């Protein structure tokens with residue numbers, strides 16, 4: 001991270017240094033074993049990150065959070081992902097359901113759940129996606145129907161981030177007619193309720209991070225577990241996704257992207273060739289002009305992507321409507337990291353084919369950035385609407401109206 005961002009405070013810089021040191025000393029030594037274990041549920045990194053209070057980075061101090069801003073969240077995710085995509089994934093996935101609780105939770109719900117989340121003692125998920133309907137959220141099949149004073153939930157959810165370590169699921173299901181924007185509702189469902197089964201298909205990368213199926217069969221929750229009002233499910237899902245999910249994925253991509261650039265430079269600087277007449281001249285691979293051009297492109301992409309990731313959340317922290325900027329920050333960060341990875345792959349020669357080489361871990365992990373919080377084509381769809389002046393609800397505006405407080409002095 002450069003220091004050219006005038007809005008970075010001492011708090012941000014301290015947090016960045018703390019996160020970097022944690023990544024270097026705690027996460028990095030752990031990564032080889034995490035990779036070797038393949039798809040599995042890691043509990044040690046969540047425990048260690050939870051102890052630092054990072055799950056509560058933007059939770060208000062009155063609910064025992066750190067009371068910092070969305071930029072602080074972006075910084076911790078990016079620094080963590082720099083050392084391990086899985087660690088970044090674990091951290092960022094906890095913030096998305098937290099956003100839904102901050103946005104829609106009653107005072108009683110916030111007092112019950114937010115302090116546990118902030119302390120790292122309870123990991124929440126947001127369970128929206130279903131196998132048949134995917135990103136078409138309004139088409140989902142899962143339902144909640146009233147029974148007595150409570151609700152009975154039936155749904156099959158898939159790709160649920162942190163499903164393996166969760167203590168609480170924010171579940172969005174149908175309570176009204178298909179296609180009706182007020183036809184969905186959100187519920188707070190403890191993970192140990194009868195009728196919940198979690199399973200984990202194999203994943204390409206981010207080993208240690210779980211992103212599995214959560215099946216709910218006749219799961220009973222009391223009326224107090226409705227989040228917001230009946231009909232607020234779309235607002236829960238979209239606000240969490242736009243205000244938190246998209247910038248979180250931008251931050252994860254940013255951390256991985258920076259690592260791609262650093263790994264590539266270290267690799268190129270470390271490879272020497274005898275060149276010139278009588279092979280007397282030694283050159284590093286990074287001395288070749290063509291290689292330098294590629295590095296320049298990678299660096300330029302990284303700087304542009306970083307600026308978008310920070311600027312978008314800074315707008316949110318300033319209380320300004322910024323849906324398009326949040327969407328763009330995810331799209332550009334994902335595309336830029338992918339392009340730099342293609343350059344890095346060429347520059348690594350045969351080593352890009354070795355599963356034990358760090359660059360191939362980054363290739364595997366970046367596969368996990370595209371789909372969450374909406375695939376690239378959905379972001380393009382939103383940006384086309386912006387270009388054409390289509391009138392859409394602004395989820396950031398609604399979130400700010402309900403939650404924004406002027407930032408504390410640095």
Ligand SMILES: Cc1cc2nc3c(=O)[nH]c(=O)nc-3n(C[C@H](O)[C@H](O)[C@H](O)COP(=O)(O)OP(=O)(O)OC[C@H]3O[C@@H](n4cnc5c(N)ncnc54)[C@H](O)[C@@H]3O)c2cc1C
Nearest residue numbers: 126127128129134135159160161368371372373375377381
């Ligand atoms: C690592 C990871 C973590 C995730 N975490 C969570 C989580 O915590 N909670 C959760 O609920 N979900 C989560 N997801 C699921 C994610 O949100 C979905 O994968 C995503 O919404 C897309 O759904 P789908 O995979 O079914 O693809 P589909 O919706 O079937 O889309 C497939 C492709 O079709 C095209 N397409 C579909 N619809 C449109 C459209 N309207 N406009 C333009 N193109 C379109 C796009 O090219 C898209 O990529 C996660 C996924 C991954 C991989």
